[in-house]
Amino acid sequence: MYPLFNPNYIETKFLFLTGKGGVGKTSTACAAAVALADRGEKVLLISTDPASNLQDVFNIELTSIPRAIPEVENLYVSNIDPEASAKAYREKMVGPYRDKLPAAVVVTMEEQLSGACTVEIAAFDEFTGFLTKSEIVDQYDHIIFDTAPTGHTLRLLQLPTAWNGFLEESTHGASCLGPLSGLADKKDLYAKAVSALSDVARTTLILVSRPESSSLIEADRASRELKEIGINNQILIVNGLLQEHNESDEVASTFYMRQSEALRKIPENLKQTKIYSLPYVPYSLTGIENLRSIFKPYKAKVIEANVEQKEINLPGLKAVVDDFSDKGTKLIFTMGKGGVGKTTIASAIAVGLVEKGHRVHLTTTDPAAHLEYQFQSEQQNERLTISSIDPEVEVEKYKAKVLEQSSKDLDEEGLAYLKEDLESPCTEEIAIFQAFAEVVAKSENEVVVIDTAPTGHTLLLLDASESYSKEIARSTGEVPESAKNLLPQIRNPKETAVVIVTLAEATPVLEASRLQDDLRRASIHPKWWVINQSLYATNTTDPILKGKALAEQEWIQEVHDKLADNAALIPWFHEEKIGYNSLKDFIN
Incomplete structure (x- = not known):
């Protein structure tokens, strides 16, 4: 459908890869770096992903200092640790105040600097030198960045008010002020970095997506957000595209048709972008030879007959539902990254509890009203009620309240910065959490299942804000009674x-x-892990999908042995489970 991507198409000095978790950014970046080095160009590959597995891909220990890859002449790799950078950055900002301000104020400052914005800005601080310092840039023909900064971060860095005393005077309750408060001495350097990113002759932005609706929607959002700030030299790579329609295997045939349907509905903005593809492969993209194979003409690797699937005994979702029913759990959150099936699992848990005789209220913040799609107006049980919290509505309400409380004390530049800060992901989390709290507060004598939950950072930020407001007259944010009451309940x-x-x-x-x-930082300990959409749990005989099923074993074992107190495994179903009766298949 789309031509196979080849790094030979790339002519710019800088390559930035972006996309949601699990789409294959790192493997694509590594394979591109190897291919460019193989054609005789000197390449530096840098990762700023907190969970980077570059060292696993190349089987070599890495640090922030570029290191040569022995098997690939001309290739150098650096693994920046943004968490360590954020920790150092945080201490630089908070340290001077530890003995000068009340402990509760210091706690709030630390939590303001503990979110994703701080990590991203600290990472940007680290790799700015790779964009702007001639002694580094001039050494290489290409510099590839695995994990690009978001449009929100770049817009913040462009705002003039990010560099003045406004940050020290702010009294509003949003979330990204703290991360920017130590950057004033680097204004010119960041301006040069942002300029390099938006230069079409120097930078190519590679959007990486799976052939799945949620992944393509995220790529479209990132594309539009980055175009708004002038980063227009973009291409899209659809990664993991099944190349052949194997009609003899039901799993493989359905898999192929679902991918085709998702690509048929690709967002209009992305259709205007150059689109390439990479094949779905059964092997792990680690090791130099596997990386080199990805850009070669597609050739299926047949699974050897002597490779056997290990037996890992995990229960299905029924065990999760039985546990909640038996223990009388009243509030259930499903959490995880986009695209893993949170909404479907939340819906299935709700249906399972209803089938066991409980009254259940199911709510979500999915902006696409996915619950309506999930049930198709087919509730079929009076014990189940459903609501949908509209993030846009809740965020607008929250922003309007903050602006009303703060705008009278701000000049035009201060107001511009405040409005941009209120566009942060953390603002949305806080606004939605407060809406969740109102839903829970109104619910009595029923189980509440909440899809898309707040992070531990958001909970700690709200908790810290409450303590902070008791210490000083000007509060960092007004926490409603419903939210105050819900915080201890979540920890119980x-x-x-x-x-x-x-x-x-x-x-x-x-x-x-x-x-x-x-x-766990917020004193919340997950009860269950659910491994969803597992090919390992199917009986596929397709050589490609069977290979993928075998590759899943490592991660199922990792969850079972090391990460989860309790784990459940759900197979990749042949058909999408839509409607109340179909959702019962998860618990049968």
């Missing part, structure tokens, strides 16, 4: 359970692990 394991949903692949599992660490 007798009332609340968190379900982490993931796929049996490296990036989703690593990101889910970070999510669990984040929650």
